[in-house]
Amino acid sequence: MFCVNCGSKVEGNEKICPNCGAPINANNNNNANYNTNNSNEGFNNFTNSVNHAFDNAEQSLGSAVNDVKQSFNNAGQPYRGEALNTNRSLLGYIVLSIITCGIYSYYFIYKLAYDVNIACDGDGEKTGGLVAFIVLSFITCGIYALIWYYKLGNRLAENAPRYNLHFSENGTTILMWYLFGVLLCGIGPFIAMHILIKNTNKICSAYNYSRGLI
Structure with missing residues (x-):
């Protein structure tokens, strides 16, 4: 107690x-x-x-x-954003450009530069956009357009190894087709565009795969 x-x-x-x-x-x-x-x-x-x-x-x-x-x-x-376009084709480019009286060709350039800048981001380069393409091409009587295609071809070739790709064509190939391909019944520029489209599609496809977007 x-x-x-x-x-x-x-x-x-x-x-x-x-x-x-x-x-x-x-x-x-x-x-x-x-x-x-x-x-x-x-x-x-x-x-x-x-x-x-x-x-x-x-x-x-x-x-x-x-x-x-x-x-x-x-x-x-890697950041998983929107998937880049991998379905560009030369035939679609030609047909839609004709139907739209050339308007689509400018949209095509815009999207091409946009996707390449995303897929090749970090390489220290930047592909000029549509406004620069139009204005500078007009000022230089088309010379800037050739430079734009040349630099794009080189950029695609230089960035291919980062995606385990290899492009035999570079900016010089593109430029030669544009300058001297016109002698082959005028098909040179189309071949050059085909090369750019093909390589861009491959780069974008590899980018989408690396980000899990496909």
């Missing part, structure tokens, strides 16, 4: 607490034991609540850590 006044333990059937002299009775000690048990139970409940809270915090922290790890791992992966 315990003294309800000072809490000291009382041995046997003592009527008076030897520590403080307060009277001892069974009812008080039963209440003291009940209160002690309730206190112990409350403490146990509190301890369980704290442990549960720590467990939840640990799980949440573990989830957050895993998210950070996943984000870090994904940081080195």
